[in-house]
Amino acid sequence: MLKVTIDNITIDVEEGMTILQAARMIGGKVVPPAMCYYSKLKGTGGKCRTCLVKVAQSSAKDPRPMPKLVASCSTPVQDGMVVQNLTSPEVQEARKGVVEMLLVNHPLDCPVCDQAGECDLQDLSFNYGMEETASEEERREFPVIDIGPFIKLHMNRCILCYRCVYAADQLTSERRHGVMYRGDGSEISTLIANVIDNDFSGNVIDVCPVGALTDKTFRFKSRVWFIKPMDAHRECGRCSGKGTVWMFGNEIYRVTGRKDQYGEVEEFICNECRFEKKELASWTVEGPRKIKRQSVISANHYEKMVQPSIIKPIEGQMIPPQNEL
Amino acid sequence: MGSSILLANIGVPGIRNLKAYRASGGYSAVEKALREMTPAQVAQEVTRSGLRGRGGAGFPTGLKWSFLDRKTDKPRYLVCNADESEPGTFKDRFLMDKIPHLLIEGLILSSYALGVNNCYIYIRGEFKYLVGILEKAIREAHQNRFLGEKILGSDFSLNIFVHPGAGAYICGEETALLESLEGKRGNPRIKPPFPAFKGLYGCPTVVNNVETLATVGPIISMGGEEYAKIGKGKSTGTKLISACGNINNPGVYEIEMGLLLDDFIYSPAYCGGIAKGKKLKAVIPGGSSVPILPADLILRTLNGQKRLMTYESLAEGEFASGTMLGSGGFIVFDEDACIVRNTWNLTRFYRHESCGQCSPCREGTSWMENVLYRLEHGSGKLSDIDLLVRVAKNIEGNTICPLGDAAAWPVASAIRHFRHEFEEHVKNA
Ligand SMILES: Cc1cc2nc3c(=O)[nH]c(=O)nc-3n(C[C@H](O)[C@H](O)[C@H](O)COP(=O)(O)O)c2cc1C
Numbered sequence: 011m012l013k014v015t016i017d018n019i020t021i022d023v024e025e026g027m028t029i030l031q032a033a034r035m036i037g038g039k040v041v042p043p044a045m046c047y048y049s050k051l052k053g054t055g056g057k058c059r060t061c062l063v064k065v066a067q068s069s070a071k072d073p074r075p076m077p078k079l080v081a082s083c084s085t086p087v088q089d090g091m092v093v094q095n096l097t098s099p100e101v102q103e104a105r106k107g108v109v110e111m112l113l114v115n116h117p118l119d120c121p122v123c124d125q126a127g128e129c130d131l132q133d134l135s136f137n138y139g140m141e142e143t144a145s146e147e148e149r150r151e152f153p154v155i156d157i158g159p160f161i162k163l164h165m166n167r168c169i170l171c172y173r174c175v176y177a178a179d180q181l182t183s184e185r186r187h188g189v190m191y192r193g194d195g196s197e198i199s200t201l202i203a204n205v206i207d208n209d210f211s212g213n214v215i216d217v218c219p220v221g222a223l224t225d226k227t228f229r230f231k232s233r234v235w236f237i238k239p240m241d242a243h244r245e246c247g248r249c250s251g252k253g254t255v256w257m258f259g260n261e262i263y264r265v266t267g268r269k270d271q272y273g274e275v276e277e278f279i280c281n282e283c284r285f286e287k288k289e290l291a292s293w294t295v296e297g298p299r300k301i302k303r304q305s306v307i308s309a310n311h312y313e314k315m316v317q318p319s320i321i322k323p324i325e326g327q328m329i330p331p332q333n334e335l
Numbered sequence: 336m337g338s339s340i341l342l343a344n345i346g347v348p349g350i351r352n353l354k355a356y357r358a359s360g361g362y363s364a365v366e367k368a369l370r371e372m373t374p375a376q377v378a379q380e381v382t383r384s385g386l387r388g389r390g391g392a393g394f395p396t397g398l399k400w401s402f403l404d405r406k407t408d409k410p411r412y413l414v415c416n417a418d419e420s421e422p423g424t425f426k427d428r429f430l431m432d433k434i435p436h437l438l439i440e441g442l443i444l445s446s447y448a449l450g451v452n453n454c455y456i457y458i459r460g461e462f463k464y465l466v467g468i469l470e471k472a473i474r475e476a477h478q479n480r481f482l483g484e485k486i487l488g489s490d491f492s493l494n495i496f497v498h499p500g501a502g503a504y505i506c507g508e509e510t511a512l513l514e515s516l517e518g519k520r521g522n523p524r525i526k527p528p529f530p531a532f533k534g535l536y537g538c539p540t541v542v543n544n545v546e547t548l549a550t551v552g553p554i555i556s557m558g559g560e561e562y563a564k565i566g567k568g569k570s571t572g573t574k575l576i577s578a579c580g581n582i583n584n585p586g587v588y589e590i591e592m593g594l595l596l597d598d599f600i601y602s603p604a605y606c607g608g609i610a611k612g613k614k615l616k617a618v619i620p621g622g623s624s625v626p627i628l629p630a631d632l633i634l635r636t637l638n639g640q641k642r643l644m645t646y647e648s649l650a651e652g653e654f655a656s657g658t659m660l661g662s663g664g665f666i667v668f669d670e671d672a673c674i675v676r677n678t679w680n681l682t683r684f685y686r687h688e689s690c691g692q693c694s695p696c697r698e699g700t701s702w703m704e705n706v707l708y709r710l711e712h713g714s715g716k717l718s719d720i721d722l723l724v725r726v727a728k729n730i731e732g733n734t735i736c737p738l739g740d741a742a743a744w745p746v747a748s749a750i751r752h753f754r755h756e757f758e759e760h761v762k763n764a
């Protein structure tokens with residue numbers, strides 16, 4: 011076991027863990043936001059840079075700080091490491107800068123986006139008080155395309171987190187889409203139009219942190235906060251059959267994986283469960299899905315969201331106390 | 336200070352061919368190493384020489400080699416970085432073109448030291464004509480038993496492969512290079528793990544610059560200690576400098592480290608002064624990524640000392656009043672040069688070359704280019720100048736690979752030292 015201290019809270023973690031994983035063990039506000047890392051997909055992380063933290067002490071053996079902020083999702087902990095997230099104004103500043111970058115080309119078309127209300131970028135920009143950017147430049151524009159019979163791509167909204175690329179690599183037999191071109195001209199696309207059709211391809215929608223990949227069988231039927239997520243299961247030969255059905259009255263509007271507080275699904279589900287089983291009779295409903303994440307859906311309205319405050323470290327004292335988190 | 340080690344023999348007729356190279360003493364270092372030295376002794380000479388990476392970062396080569404994971408039973412690789420795409424830098428191209436066997440000899444010695452049996456030269460795609468030159472040199476070396484199975488009757492075997500890139504500056508970053516060499520999209524990898532543990536095909540790998548590796552031959556011939564006597568302090572040996580811009584004699588020069596910067600610019604042996612009798616305005620001394628300095632600060636440090644061509648002297652004053660030796664791409668501007676236009680041009684380059692993987696660099700490089708385009712084309716505002724400083728700061732240090740920093744520094748330093756020019760652009764628009 012290794013000892014690591016994050017925002018003055020010390021815990022024991024196993025060797026090989028990243029700072030972000032250690033922070034998630036503590037939970038609460040010390041957990042850095044992660045837009046590209048996805049614990050269930052190998053190789054994700056490192057790209058969005060929202061999870062930057064400061065390593066004030068590299069390890070017990072080498073007490074020097076790390077020269078730059080590091081991506082907590084891809085930096086392994088070392089014994090005696092001291093990390094600052096909320097307790098570092100430098101980190102908060104840098105993260106604000108990153109969020110602003112993510113918004114430079116983002117259309118902020120939340121009023122017409124079906125991810126609104128369950129969008130990680132919306133939550134992030136709200137938390138960092140940057141609902142807009144200082145950029146006056148024209149935004150990149152791409153046409154909306156069908157990348158498969160069930161999936162639509164709004165490239166304008168994509169933050170190039172690469173999660174969908176890893177998902178297609180790891181969950182489907184053959185990846186048919188990827189990142190084309192480079193720099194700010196990068197885009198998610200397919201070489202042949204409308205080719206993504208695979209038993210597990212629908213999972214790219216669940217892993218997408220924004221409204222770039224959306225479910226064509228659901229689009230525009232309703233805003234997510236009007237419909238109720240319910241945990242449900244069914245007998246399925248392809249996947250676990252454990253999903254979340256989103257209901258309005260007795261109707262199922264859409265089916266997704268069961269997402270946890272970090273926006274990650276507990277288990278990936280198959281396309282049949284996701285796209286083809288929209289009758290209540292197909293499912294055994296277990297009860298309302300408890301969404302622990304701080305988001306517009308659970309808070310029901312923007313005003314109720316709590317802005318995280320910077321906690322000032324006091325020498326030798328453990329703050330914030332664990333029970334306040 | 337006319338020390339010439341790498342380029343000493345480039346004037347010999349036919350030196351591109353093995354015969355002439357041999358006749359002027361070539362491959363004697365390989366013979367010496369394979370017959371008289373253990374791999375560890377070769378590595379030790381390199382450590383003793385104080386040689387530092389010539390690719391830009393100046394990392395001590397012996398130390399880098401010592402990190403190579405020797406505990407696994409996986410194969411180890413040596414990769415020669417010949418992607419040279421930094422604006423202003425054209426020394427590796429010159430070296431490979433003029434004296435290709437010097438590089439091949441360095442690769443054989445380095446591979447021997449590192450226990451490598453397969454070595455790759457990853458060469459910039461646009462250097463197509465050099466691929467043939469290198470492959471011919473490799474063929475000749477095979478025919479003369481300097482490459483292949485059991486070199487010169489020893490137990491050591493080595494093959495060298497030349498692999499051209501497809502036209503991306505980012506593939507010069509060592510981990511993007513490895514991805515590209517594996518046939519993948521050239522995105523830099525997230526470190527750790529470092530190439531010394533997981534490099535090419537997941538195996539321990541050393542990546543070194545062309546000039547770094549070409550220097551290993553002379554180091555073995557003269558001995559590390561002798562090499563370390565050349566140069567100044569921790570900047571040992573000689574360095575190739577590619578000089579360009581508003582000077583009388585653009586070209587590639589080999590200088591002994593420690594040369595006065597003043598001499599390099601004005602001596603007829605080197606740049607030969609500013610072209611057309613104009614005055615010096617600014618210099619980017621180490622390739623487009625390093626900070627630009629105005630004439631007074633490039634010639635003398637803030638505390639009045641004459642600047643030398645060494646890693647340390649150029650860095651003196653850090654970012655506030657210093658710069659870096661970098662890869663030795665020496666770009667000189669005369670009094671008529673427009674710093675705003677030049678800075679805009681550089682941001683165009685970095686915008687085009689960003690791999691787009693991480694958000695600060697992908698969005699920040701295009702944002703800076705857009706703003707500088709406006710400033711240069713007459714629709715800028717005064718507030719744009721501070722905006723640029725802020726965007727550059729938000730990129731710097733927050734990205735996956737150093738391309739982000741390389742894009743931010745030219746903008747930040749141009750505004751730091753030439754803010755008035757940016758302001759004039761707004762006022763006179
Ligand atoms: C964007 C970028 C481009 C680079 N291009 C080159 C290059 O063309 N040639 C090179 O030798 N090193 C280049 N480097 C540096 C390499 O990553 C690496 O540090 C170097 O090859 C190590 O060799 P050295 O230790 O011999 O200097 C580049 C780095 C970055 C971040």
Ligand code: SF4
Nearest residue numbers: 168169171172174218
């Ligand atoms: S489409 Fe979504 S999941 Fe894929 S890279 Fe873009 S933002 Fe990430």
Ligand code: SF4
Nearest residue numbers: 690692693696734736
């Ligand atoms: S800094 Fe730029 S070039 Fe380097 S990984 Fe990030 S986006 Fe790619």
Ligand code: FES
Nearest residue numbers: 056058059061083
């Ligand atoms: S979550 Fe760590 S960089 Fe994106």
